[in-house]
Amino acid sequence: MIEFDIFYKLAAALGIGFVIGMQREGSNNSNQAHHPAGLRTFSIVSLCGAVAAYLGELMNSVAPFVTGFVVLGLLLMASHIAYGFSRAEDKTNFDGITTSVSFFMIYFLGALCWYNKLLEAGMLMFVLLWLLTLKRQLHKIATMISTEDIIAAVKFAVVSLMILPFLPNQAYGPPGLEVLNPHTIWLFVVFISGIGFISYVLIKIIGPGKGIWLTGLFGGLASSTALTLNMVGRSRENESYANDFTMSIVLSWAVMYARLYLICIFLMPRLAGVLAIPLLVPVVPSLAYSLYLKFKDGRDHTQKSSDFSNPFKLLPAIKFGLIFTAVMFVANAARVYFGNGALIACSFLGGAAEMDAVAFSLIDMSMKAAIENRELILSLLFASLANTITKGLLVFFLGAKAMRRPIIPAVLLICGVTGVMIGFYFVV
Numbered sequence: 001m002i003e004f005d006i007f008y009k010l011a012a013a014l015g016i017g018f019v020i021g022m023q024r025e026g027s028n029n030s031n032q033a034h035h036p037a038g039l040r041t042f043s044i045v046s047l048c049g050a051v052a053a054y055l056g057e058l059m060n061s062v063a064p065f066v067t068g069f070v071v072l073g074l075l076l077m078a079s080h081i082a083y084g085f086s087r088a089e090d091k092t093n094f095d096g097i098t099t100s101v102s103f104f105m106i107y108f109l110g111a112l113c114w115y116n117k118l119l120e121a122g123m124l125m126f127v128l129l130w131l132l133t134l135k136r137q138l139h140k141i142a143t144m145i146s147t148e149d150i151i152a153a154v155k156f157a158v159v160s161l162m163i164l165p166f167l168p169n170q171a172y173g174p175p176g177l178e179v180l181n182p183h184t185i186w187l188f189v190v191f192i193s194g195i196g197f198i199s200y201v202l203i204k205i206i207g208p209g210k211g212i213w214l215t216g217l218f219g220g221l222a223s224s225t226a227l228t229l230n231m232v233g234r235s236r237e238n239e240s241y242a243n244d245f246t247m248s249i250v251l252s253w254a255v256m257y258a259r260l261y262l263i264c265i266f267l268m269p270r271l272a273g274v275l276a277i278p279l280l281v282p283v284v285p286s287l288a289y290s291l292y293l294k295f296k297d298g299r300d301h302t303q304k305s306s307d308f309s310n311p312f313k314l315l316p317a318i319k320f321g322l323i324f325t326a327v328m329f330v331a332n333a334a335r336v337y338f339g340n341g342a343l344i345a346c347s348f349l350g351g352a353a354e355m356d357a358v359a360f361s362l363i364d365m366s367m368k369a370a371i372e373n374r375e376l377i378l379s380l381l382f383a384s385l386a387n388t389i390t391k392g393l394l395v396f397f398l399g400a401k402a403m404r405r406p407i408i409p410a411v412l413l414i415c416g417v418t419g420v421m422i423g424f425y426f427v428v
Helices: 002-029 039-059 063-087 098-114 118-133 133-144 147-166 182-206 214-224 224-235 239-267 277-278 285-295 316-340 340-353 355-367 375-396 401-427
Strands: none
Touching: 002 039, 002 098, 002 118, 039 063, 039 098, 039 277, 147 182, 182 285, 214 224, 214 239, 214 285, 224 239, 224 375, 224 401, 239 277, 239 285, 239 355, 239 375, 239 401, 277 285, 277 375, 277 401, 285 401, 316 340, 340 355, 340 375, 355 375, 375 401
């Protein structure tokens, strides 16, 4: 009987080779580059990978697959040498090794198809296709990367990959307050640092000249407090753009609420409905007022570059861990020894300094069923209220004088909406 499953796997391997080969040949033709392998060769190589894996399965040996890999390597090397001698006078448009490396990658993808790893092979094909297609964009990103960025990336790798696995996953603390888990605490540090790092990478990719509002949008993903301080400092040097800086700050506050909501439901999905109102409702006045500031003048402003430094630094990450630990311990101690009223007061004080730490400590307590949903909501609302007041005071007293008038309505709007929700949840 005909085994259609075999032909299905071989057809998948052939299709993957055809897609990548078509991209490579089209890219080489458009760039007037030259390489021995094209559409047909890639299709055949992918098919060879699947057939070699099939033969290895029949023979119960890896020899056919390894032999095919070596033979293809020798053929490619010979073709490179022959092509180099034949076109020694014109090497400016030679494709390099990108196509050659893709050539071997296709061989492995063909083998994956044979072992019925079609989803994995398809995902890798799309990743490879993306890397090959975005050549110019990726080279442009590489030119933007500084030594400081590389060091920051290494630091992030150390924090996330080197330290985390060695921390004990066990709770410590006095009797009744065993809430200090080094592994959990550092995991939150890595999570927040990762958000800031990814936000910085996005800013690097998009470029600094896209407007002050874009800085507020992405800056809010990392830290709305840091963004506020950055804009406050720049406003004193460019007071004529006070409304634009204020708009960026308020926009970052809106993003902060949305970011906190997404983080909370990621850590605890069952809270998606519970936290929707307290964390998403303040987004509406923040976003509406920032848009009002953007368009109220009725005229265009020249966009200015956003000089963003890399947000990931090791010392601030450690400080965040200490703040998170202290807030989590004090919040739990307040709950155990003084009741829920003290928990809300502690959240208010903690939110004035660091909203993320308060939110994570409250979510951690909710995960352990230490607080009810109503207590969680009220604590988050009081923390966000204090956080908004603190950032508003920073703008009012440290920013340009022209920022004082436009920032007041934003603070009043957000605090007013938060106050209404606090009253509602106290009643119910």
